[in-house]
Amino acid sequence: MIKKFIHQFASPKTYLKQVDRAYSYIFFTSLSIYLIAIFWGLFLTPEDFVQGHSYRIIYLHVPASFISQSLYLGMAFASAIFLIWKVKLSAYLVRSIAPIGAMTTFIALVSGSIWGIPTWGTWWAWDARIISTLILFIMYLGLISLHDSFTNNEKADKFLAILVLVGSVNIPIIKMSVEWWSTLHQSASITITQKPAIDPSMLYPLFASAIGFTGLVVCLVILSSKFHILDRERNKSWVKDYV
Amino acid sequence: MFNFAFSSMSEAILMESQNGQNHGIYVWSVFLIVFGALILTFIIYKNKIRNLSKKIK
Numbered sequence: 001m002i003k004k005f006i007h008q009f010a011s012p013k014t015y016l017k018q019v020d021r022a023y024s025y026i027f028f029t030s031l032s033i034y035l036i037a038i039f040w041g042l043f044l045t046p047e048d049f050v051q052g053h054s055y056r057i058i059y060l061h062v063p064a065s066f067i068s069q070s071l072y073l074g075m076a077f078a079s080a081i082f083l084i085w086k087v088k089l090s091a092y093l094v095r096s097i098a099p100i101g102a103m104t105t106f107i108a109l110v111s112g113s114i115w116g117i118p119t120w121g122t123w124w125a126w127d128a129r130i131i132s133t134l135i136l137f138i139m140y141l142g143l144i145s146l147h148d149s150f151t152n153n154e155k156a157d158k159f160l161a162i163l164v165l166v167g168s169v170n171i172p173i174i175k176m177s178v179e180w181w182s183t184l185h186q187s188a189s190i191t192i193t194q195k196p197a198i199d200p201s202m203l204y205p206l207f208a209s210a211i212g213f214t215g216l217v218v219c220l221v222i223l224s225s226k227f228h229i230l231d232r233e234r235n236k237s238w239v240k241d242y243v
Numbered sequence: 244m245f246n247f248a249f250s251s252m253s254e255a256i257l258m259e260s261q262n263g264q265n266h267g268i269y270v271w272s273v274f275l276i277v278f279g280a281l282i283l284t285f286i287i288y289k290n291k292i293r294n295l296s297k298k299i300k
Contacts, residue, residue, distance in 0.1 A: 038274075044246065044248065056258070118269055
């Protein structure tokens, strides 16, 4: 029954129809939230007592870092669905999310490095959080290269899904790296179980920037998935009607 | 909460902190990288979809 339900509602054609309808709303709402949040964070929040104005990078770095890991979890979830129920759309989504994940991880790494110069006195340290994030970036690039190296797309989807699931072990390592090892990177300021260590005047724009950035990344995933679906299904009659 | 942290545009660009360091160079570099990457990715995918649609037609 679940299989029938998933196959009925997760056909590439239905998916494209749904996301086309939602795209503009998500895009303009997220863009507005993100621009307001960045303006709020860069101009309206007070200077940090310890880090000075450099802490304002938090509004750009943290959403990217959060999304880079969330996208991988999304890929792992889609991979599991593909392997269990053989849903084609899930395989397309796994391949579509990978380049967007690589882009957000790149932003997280570069923005973190730049933030490190005024706060740590160095742009790079062989520290557990940074290395595990670098591994995530390499994994994204490796998964894209691996998929594109196959001539048989079905085989490529299967290999990719298995590798994504194996690689998902890196996500808890990234998350817990600051607790398990002594690192230059500070431990989490916002947790589910404890009160945030950030003042509300700095915290609210951070939440807003994370929401706005997430929405924009969702739009990028929609565009990327649209491209991959059209590319893979180009010989189907509905695609010709669609374009 | 909604007071401007800077009194002029040049102050906002330089972002001179209490320790005397100008942090504007770091903050604005990251700002440009993030917005540049986002805009570029949107443009790339829009173009890819447009070119593919033309091919399929």
